[in-house]
Structures are given as structure tokens and as C-alpha cells.
Amino acid sequence: xLKIAIDAVGGDYYPQNxxxxxxxxxEEREDIHxxxxxxxxxxxxxxxxxxxxxxxxxxxNAPEIIGMDESPSVAxxxxxxxxxAIGLTMHAQGKCDAFFSAGNTGALLGASMFILGKIExxxxxxxxxxxxxxxxxxxxxxxxxxxxxxxxxxxxxxxMGKVFVENILGIKNPKLGLMNIGEExxxxxxxxxxxxxxxxxxxDFVGNxxxxxxxxxxxxxxxxxxxxxxxxLKLGESIPENILEIIRRSERAKTLSKEELGLIKSVMxxxxxxxDYQLIxxxxxxxxxxxxxxxxxxxxxxxxxxxxxxAEKIVLxxxxxxxxxxxN
Amino acid sequence: xLKIAIDAVGGDYYPQNxxxxxxxxxEEREDIHxxxxxxxxxxxxxxxxxxxxxxxxxxxNAPEIIGMDESPSVAxxxxxxxxxAIGLTMHAQGKCDAFFSAGNTGALLGASMFILGKIExxxxxxxxxxxxxxxxxxxxxxxxxxxxxxxxxxxxxxxMGKVFVENILGIKNPKLGLMNIGEExxxxxxxxxxxxxxxxxxxDFVGNxxxxxxxxxxxxxxxxxxxxxxxxLKLGESIPENILEIIRRSERAKTLSKEELGLIKSVMxxxxxxxDYQLIxxxxxxxxxxxxxxxxxxxxxxxxxxxxxxAEKIVLxxxxxxxxxxxN
Numbered sequence: 001x002l003k004i005a006i007d008a009v010g011g012d013y014y015p016q017n018x019x020x021x022x023x024x025x026x027e028e029r030e031d032i033h034x035x036x037x038x039x040x041x042x043x044x045x046x047x048x049x050x051x052x053x054x055x056x057x058x059x060x061n062a063p064e065i066i067g068m069d070e071s072p073s074v075a076x077x078x079x080x081x082x083x084x085a086i087g088l089t090m091h092a093q094g095k096c097d098a099f100f101s102a103g104n105t106g107a108l109l110g111a112s113m114f115i116l117g118k119i120e121x122x123x124x125x126x127x128x129x130x131x132x133x134x135x136x137x138x139x140x141x142x143x144x145x146x147x148x149x150x151x152x153x154x155x156x157x158x159x160m161g162k163v164f165v166e167n168i169l170g171i172k173n174p175k176l177g178l179m180n181i182g183e184e185x186x187x188x189x190x191x192x193x194x195x196x197x198x199x200x201x202x203x204d205f206v207g208n209x210x211x212x213x214x215x216x217x218x219x220x221x222x223x224x225x226x227x228x229x230x231x232x233l234k235l236g237e238s239i240p241e242n243i244l245e246i247i248r249r250s251e252r253a254k255t256l257s258k259e260e261l262g263l264i265k266s267v268m269x270x271x272x273x274x275x276d277y278q279l280i281x282x283x284x285x286x287x288x289x290x291x292x293x294x295x296x297x298x299x300x301x302x303x304x305x306x307x308x309x310x311a312e313k314i315v316l317x318x319x320x321x322x323x324x325x326x327x328n
Numbered sequence: 329x330l331k332i333a334i335d336a337v338g339g340d341y342y343p344q345n346x347x348x349x350x351x352x353x354x355e356e357r358e359d360i361h362x363x364x365x366x367x368x369x370x371x372x373x374x375x376x377x378x379x380x381x382x383x384x385x386x387x388x389n390a391p392e393i394i395g396m397d398e399s400p401s402v403a404x405x406x407x408x409x410x411x412x413a414i415g416l417t418m419h420a421q422g423k424c425d426a427f428f429s430a431g432n433t434g435a436l437l438g439a440s441m442f443i444l445g446k447i448e449x450x451x452x453x454x455x456x457x458x459x460x461x462x463x464x465x466x467x468x469x470x471x472x473x474x475x476x477x478x479x480x481x482x483x484x485x486x487x488m489g490k491v492f493v494e495n496i497l498g499i500k501n502p503k504l505g506l507m508n509i510g511e512e513x514x515x516x517x518x519x520x521x522x523x524x525x526x527x528x529x530x531x532d533f534v535g536n537x538x539x540x541x542x543x544x545x546x547x548x549x550x551x552x553x554x555x556x557x558x559x560x561l562k563l564g565e566s567i568p569e570n571i572l573e574i575i576r577r578s579e580r581a582k583t584l585s586k587e588e589l590g591l592i593k594s595v596m597x598x599x600x601x602x603x604d605y606q607l608i609x610x611x612x613x614x615x616x617x618x619x620x621x622x623x624x625x626x627x628x629x630x631x632x633x634x635x636x637x638x639a640e641k642i643v644l645x646x647x648x649x650x651x652x653x654x655x656n
Contacts, residue, residue: 132574133570133574134570134573134574134577144509147509147516147517148517148518179559181472181475181554181555181558181559181562188475188555189475189476189555190476192555210558210559210562211558211559211560211561211562211563211564211565211566212562212563212565212566213566214563214566215563215566215567215570215571215574216566216570226509227509227516227517227520227556228555228556228559230509230538230539231507231509231538231539231556231559231560232539232559232560232563233539234509234538234539234540235539235540235542235543235560235563235564236539236563237539237540238539238540238541238542238543238544239543239567239571242461242462242543242544243543243567243571243596243600245462246460246461246462246543246599246600246602247595247596247599247600249462250595250598250599251598252595252598252599253595253599256595260591260595263588263591263592264591264592264595264596267575267578267580267581267584267588267592268571268575268592270578270579270580271574271575271578271580271581272571272574272575274574
């Protein structure tokens, strides 16, 4: 039976959301065992409160909590008994098959690098994020782990991202696109131009992707450095809320009935649910020698459930072995 | 009387849109003279077709047309009689007060640098763009003219942008924000971190702005390099069309009547009109020793009219003198 370890004290709503997400998985599936890590009493109380009593849930005591805004390097040095440190160590020792946290991304990445290490041949492990489009979810990477990126690493992001979207998003023959400020190959920063020259030889490369084309699904994997990706991701995440607010404040809104405004809001929220980071499951650090997944701090129980089920897929489909093969 | 020169063969819809925009201004205002530049017969025919017969419209023959996708450096070398080259030369000679084109941005910037030069003290002239927010229009800059930018130049972008939004957008006490991937000052690329350290001393600096905060109006001037700005701008421009398409394809849309879908579309387009680049007037190259404005290739006649009226404001408010003073 697959064992997946969950940080019970990660994210903005702990322990309730991680515990709830874990219980949702346990209620839906009979072949997954979950390990919850956090201060034992806190976690046990929450489990009791939410009322799970089966035997596929274990609590491992991890008394220290790393805050969302804590410096990753300081946290990892001073908090050896955090859920992140203990959970990843258990994973390295083979005591669980994957680890998920909605907590401090930097700390999780740092600890994953230190405790699990990189897949052989990987220059820089990367973190991607689901990006919604008119044709469903796509993957953008990197979205914040790597600020300055060499062209060779950008190409690897694309290759690793492709394995992810094929296996986890179920996209057949995924296409790679390079985020840039024009279609022509001589556009953009030096590293981007060099990455273009390397990617050009690949059949799965569709060329440069401009900002206007991300939501148009011109590719399945959007390659960029973490500075650009983080800005584009967060702008995208902010669309539903801000567009609704712009509509609410518009002159036109003053001519509408309460029912009409309600309809518009409700249709937009339904249609734009794919943009809602609180519903989107986590994405693994690609290139890490293990399955270490991070979710948004605001992850709902449903997002955490989805993350756990993605982690299962990553393990079962041997994504890391496929990455290793694809990089060679 | 103010004389404003317009590229009659710039943009995707010439000569009709530039000619129409010019005539709209002439019909609304009696104190502006417009000079239209382009192949004389083409332009005269269009004016006759649209039916303007007053005496505040002059045509200056500029037989060569620079294409939207033409290499700026090649175009400027080989087409000495383009509307851009002749119009800017007239401006440099004092024969007109400003020049506007919806044409090839790179060619216009290159020619502006060569023919008009920089304002004393300016490191890099920059091109900004209006960015809509829940509290109205803001300015993002640079959006494509400068890919790799030194920290000192980023700071100057902010100072020049501030003069623009105060005078042209009418924002009182504008605040400067630095596009970054986190709120903390140690976040981001080296140049961005150094720019933060310089900006920190200013009372008008509100700190780093994340992607999610652009539309929230956390600042009035968003400072970034042209790679980041171009991607954020084009993603923003694509929002209305793509969001409508995502709604149309959603499961929820299948439950709606034709009337309900029509209402949603119409309200969204009304409310999101500020995002519509076809309606937004041009923005000047800030830092150029003259008034050289560029508009979106898809500019409608209304956008061109708005651009001409902005150009007038820039001249009358002596924006360049203010920039010179602000940089000292």
C-alpha cells in the first residue's frame, strides 16, 4: 500500500485543511496510507475533531513548525524537528513514497535538495504551476525556485515539464513553448535566445510564446525563469477576483439588477474555477530525487486531496525514472 | 496653434484609422493643426473619402512605408523617406510639436533616438503602457524597449513614469512600485534588488509589487524591465478575450440561455474596455528629447484621437522639462 506523508502544519489553514484533505482521500480510497506530521497533540486533536478512526492514518510527531514567511535557510538550520525535515527524512529512508506540504516553499525546496538530492543529470530542480487556458490546464515552469537560469537548465525545465504533463495532466504529445516577447528567435534575453537555439532542434518545440498566448493554449509546457514565471502565475491567479471587482465598479454594473449581477458573478466563478489556486493541487519539485510536492499556502482540503492523488500518480507512473531517461 | 504630425501609414489599419483619428480631433477641436505623413496620393484619397475639407490638415509626402514586422535597423537604413523618418526630422526642426505613429515600435524608437536624441541625464529612454486596475489606469514601464536594464535606469523609469501619470493620467501624488516576486527587499534578480535599495529612500516608493497586486492598484507606476513588462502587458491585454472564451466553453455556459450569455458578454466587454488596447491611446517614449508617441498596431480611430490629445497635453504641460528637473 502506498504511503504518502503530509505536512499537517503547512499552509495558511493548518491543521484543519491538511487533516481534512487527508481524510477525504482515506474516505475515497482504500489503498492509500497517510502519515500526518506535526506536533502530535495538535494533529491528534484535529483528527478526533474531524472524526476519522480508521487504521490507514498514522501521526508522526514533528514538534517544530516552520512559518510561511520564515527564512528558509534559518528555519532549516534551527528547526531540525520540523514536519518538513522529518517528513523528507522518512521519505529518504523509504518509510514513505512521497511528501506533500502546503507550507513554506523555499524551506521545502531547500530541504528536498539537501535531504533527497537531485536526479542524476539535472542542473536545477524546478517548481512549476498549473496554468489554465481555453483548452484546459497547462504547466508553466519555473515559477519561483530559479531566478537566474542558464539556457541548458531552461531546456531541462521543458523536458521535465513534458514528462509531468504527459503523465499527470494526461496531455498526449505535449508541445513546449518558450516565454518570450516576440515570435522571432532573436527576441529576448541572452539566456532565452540560447535556449531557443537548443530547443529549435526538437519536434515538440513550437517556438516563442508571448504573454497574450498563454491562455490561448499555444503550448502545453511554458518554459521561463522563476522571476518571469512567478509574476505571470500570480497575475493569472489574481484574474477572477480582480475582474469581478472591475465589473462591480463599472458604470455598466449600475444599470444591472441584483439578480443579473449575481448571475454574472456566479458564472464567472464557475468558469474560472480552474484559475482558483485554492482548488488546484500541488506540483512536485521536478528534478528532485524523490517525490516532494508543494501546494499553495491557501490550499483548500480539496486541493490537498488533489495533491495527494497527484503524488500517487507520480509514484505509480515512475515520473522520476522517466525524467532521467528523457534527459539522457 | 499646436501642430501634431501623424504617421498616416502606421499600424494595422492604415491609412483609414490614422486619417479618421486625425479628423475626429479636428472636428472636436479648433486649436490643433494636424500634419499627416505618408504617400501623398494614398493619404489625399483617404482624406477625400472621409470628407474633411478644413484648413487645419496638411499632408506631407513620405513615399516609403515601414512594415510592422520589418527589422527596425534595416528599415531605418534603407527607407530615408518613410513617414517616421520625415515626421521626426520635421519635429527636430521645430516644424511640428509632436509625432505619433501606430506603426513599427522598434523603428520609431530607433529613429527617435537617432533624430531627436535623449533628454540630458537619461540613461535609457523607455516605453510604458497603460495598465488597467480596479482603481483605473496605471502605468507600467518598460514594456519592451529595454530588455536588460541597470538598476539606475530602473529608478529613472520610475521617475519619468511618475511625471507622466501625474500630468497625463491626472493621478495626484503617484506611488512607485517595483515588480518583483515577493514583498521582501532581498527578493528577485540582482538589478531589481539594487533598484530597491535606491528606491527605498524615496517617500513615493511603496515597495515590491507582486503579479497578483498589479490589478489591485497597489501603485500608480509599475517599474520593470522590458522583458517582464512586455509579458505582463500582453497577458493583461489578452484577458477579456480569453476569459470570455473560457466562460463560453465552460460546463456552466451550457446551462445558460442565449440572453444570459449575451448579457454576460456585453457586461464584461463594457467593464473590461479599459483593457482593450484598441481603445487605449499611445504612450510617449519617455526620455526622448521631443514628443514621440507610439500606439498599438491595432489602434482604432478613437485610440488615435486619444493619442493625439495626449500628445497635446505632453507638449502643453512641458513633460520633458519636468522629467529633466525630476532627474536632477
